[in-house]
Amino acid sequence: MTDEAIIEMFFKRNEEAIRESDVKYGKYCIAVADNILASIEDAEECVNDTWLRAWNAIPPERPNVLKLFFARITRNLAINRYRAANAKKRGGGELDAVLDELEYCIGDSDTESMFDIVELSRAVNEFLGELEIRERMIFLRRYFYAEDTETIAMRYGITKSNVRTILSRTRKKLKAYLTKEGYTV
């Protein structure tokens, strides 16, 4: 079924929309959640929540790219679930490592400072726009989808060390960029 048809079903409040979404994008969304949660059961629950959120969001929203729309919802739900479950302990999926890596980019400013999340998102988008396409894809595979380096290496046919090198180089660039933009101290 086409994305347009699925979206139409959401608009007509036809519950088949959820089943069709699950058929088409269920496994994909589970993979997104599993990267963060490292638990298929948790990921499946997370994706069930994704359909509910989508049901509530469409309408009025009309996603441009349905797959990415689901991916964003799933990612946010997974992160929330992860945070709730790991408030006092570490472990689980790749997220710990991912967050630790990102910590480097913010230097010593890992504090509760007030800033505009919208502005920070804009800055991150601008930074991504300056990257070469391969750097950008690898960066997003790691820090958006929270994929492990082995999966990324496999995906792009390069070695794990090559992935780590590219990520390290990109993080340095991001740190410099955020410093220049005044987001770090």
Next chain:
Amino acid sequence: MKKHDLFDSIGNVDDKYLEECEKEQVEATYKPAGILKTVSVAAVFVLIFGVVAILPRLLFGTPSPVGPVVSDTKIDTTETEPPTDEPIYDDVPPPVEVIDAYGEATRAANWFRLTQYGMNIDNNDSVTIDGIPYYRVTDYESYADFIAYLHTLFSEEVTAQLLESTIMFKEYDSKLYLAPADGGSNICIGGESLFYKVVNDKRIELTARVDINDVADRTDPDPKGEVIGTVDVVFPYELIGDKWVFTDFPDTDAINTDSFIGTALKTKPELYNYYECGGMTLVLPKKYELNYSVLMNSPEALNALKLNEELGDAVTLDNNMLFEVFFRRPDGVNDGEHYTERFHQIFRIVRYTPGEYERNVLGSIVARREVLGYDGEYYYVMWHPTDAVVVPDEDASVYYSTVNSCEEAARMLFGKYNGLEAASPTDFYQRTYTYDSDHIYYRYYPYGTENEEKHGTYYTFVLSQPADKGADGIWCVERWYTSPGADGRGYIMPVFPDSGDLSAKEFYENLQRKVSAGQTAVLVKYLDPLCVAVTAAREVIGHSFAEASYFIEVDGLPDGEWTY
């Protein structure tokens, strides 16, 4: 800021970047050997990195090891999963490595073909070899280092071919010297997508699927994708000894794109404007329509001109002219007026009878004209203005884009659209003689034969029998050679009779019939080669004083270098 905040911000990344990630199909079609043991040796794997902007690739190649310079991604999702029962090769380079190597090899190959981008030279360290100044390349300690570098990219054969293809690189005192030179690129060649195929454990084939741009986009520095076809070029990457190198590296700029000419006329006719005159149609790219103006030799156009006496006086529309195309300034000043200083003629298209064609094209040593075709009755010729063009800086970009694009459209499409036969003066210029017959050669000394030593000036007349042969055949001067210059060079001047619309051959056949029928005193001179030569000196060169005593018969063509 907390790390979660940064992570959340990344979650708000633009859709376009996520789409970029999602589009790539490598995961579905390619797994490096050793991880997925079902990879087919014959399967074509689609790469994630297509290189779209050809110019950056041509100029800059691809730095290694960062990866290709990519301005966009092309993905082909039509490939199917490879069969699962084929052997596996564990040690072949993965796609990204091969693409990197391809980018670097492209840059190196372009040093020989296009430009020496990225090479540093020492302007103070030069040598002159065969009259050409060469400058030392400081990027390599020695010539041997340069060769060694090329051998990391190419096989010895390809390296040798590249080195032999140009005189730009020289070894001097064991160092590498360069005579910097830039070449033009094929504006018909667009972007390319790359496909990776493992043939066996010693051979990979990287295929560049090269876009062929439509003529309307040929001169656009930033083509917007009016692609009318593709051509696949294979770059074999092989294990030679202990290293992987390209064992062939074709020049994609050399792709013959002739078969694509006119494709867009059928598939995208809306890309063009169509002007009709005299039963012929001139096709010009619509893209530049605001920057050109077309005058047609039609009653309507002439009547319009008569409305303005000043313009009408300035215009001389000869009967041969069909179309005249002018550049129009972008600001639209003087819109509709063609004959002002602000409107520069780009070209005109004329048609000639065979006789006119011989006299005006073959017999006229004038550059800047191109033959567009022949319809069995007329030849169609594009003339370019020979006057100097002064283009204001602010107009230069649009001027040259417009001129080049309009010229290319006429050059490529006029014959195609109007169903003309191909015609070219080249065949004529490659022949030594116009007519197949015996020949007589005369040296003509305009200062008299007794002054030969004093002046050293002489012309060589070549006489032929254009109709009947032997004693009853008439003679003509078919060409003459100018007096050689101090450097031993000179020009060949073809001669065609004032035959009206008839071709010279028809004219001479008619003349032959008259001579054979009557041999009147007026006509009998055509049977006497010396008389024919003297007449030609008087009438063709304009030496009314010429007489028979100024001519000496010689054995053949003059020595030296002669050109049209």
